Amino acid sequence: MTNKLAQLLVIPSLFVAYSSIAQSDLPAANQVSISADKQQAQLKSNVGIFESNVEIIHGARRITADRLEVHKRDKLGENKQLLIATGNPAYFEERQADGSIMSASANEVRYDVAERYLTLIGNAQVTQAGQKINAKSISYDMQQQLISAQKDEDSDDRVHTILVPVENKKTKSKGQP
Structure with a gap:
């Protein structure tokens, strides 16, 4: 009887131990990884500059560019970062x-990390959920899901x-194409 009880306790404890090890191996959601050739x-001005490749x-974000400036600003005691790619x-x-991907591209991509605000300047394009917007410039408040696009004057x-x-998934399930 004690062998069966021991087996019942060992298996869940091994599962808990394994899952905690697996979680510790995962990169932290707040971890930022930047790679570049230079x-x-x-x-003094809290600016990092990364160039070439x-x-x-x-986390769930990825930026690729020829050049990236990371501006760190202290405002009201809260660290803020502005990324200019x-x-x-x-x-x-x-x-x-x-699980879908929102993608954006432009000659200049500005991302305010704290505000989750994206500004695209020059040949701007946003693609999300199969929808695509092209304009000279696009502003996207990702938190509020508000997007504004305008042409060059x-x-x-x-x-x-x-x-x-x-x-419509219901239509497909009824045998209609």
Whole structure:
């Protein structure tokens, strides 16, 4: 009887131990990984500059660019960071809660980390849930899910949006194409 009880206690405790080890091996959600061919830091002004073949990974976000400036600002005792990525184009992507990917690209991508605010300047494009917006500049408040796009004042090119119809799963299950 004690052998069966011991087996019943050992198996769950091994599972708990394994899962805690597996979780400790995972990178922390707040960990930021930046790789580039060149790095500089302006310590007095709290600016890090990364150049050539830049990639930053922070949780569910990934940015690739030719150049990245990381500005750290202290405001009201709270650390804030502004990431300015430039490239031809620079890319930003984030995995959403539903597993889909929101991607953005522009000549300049500005991301305010604390506010979750994305500003795209020059040949801007945002793709999310099959929808695509192209414009000269796009502002995206990711927290509020508000997006604003505008054309260049000196151009006839207007904002262009492509909407993809969402398939109804109920219709598909009834045997309709």
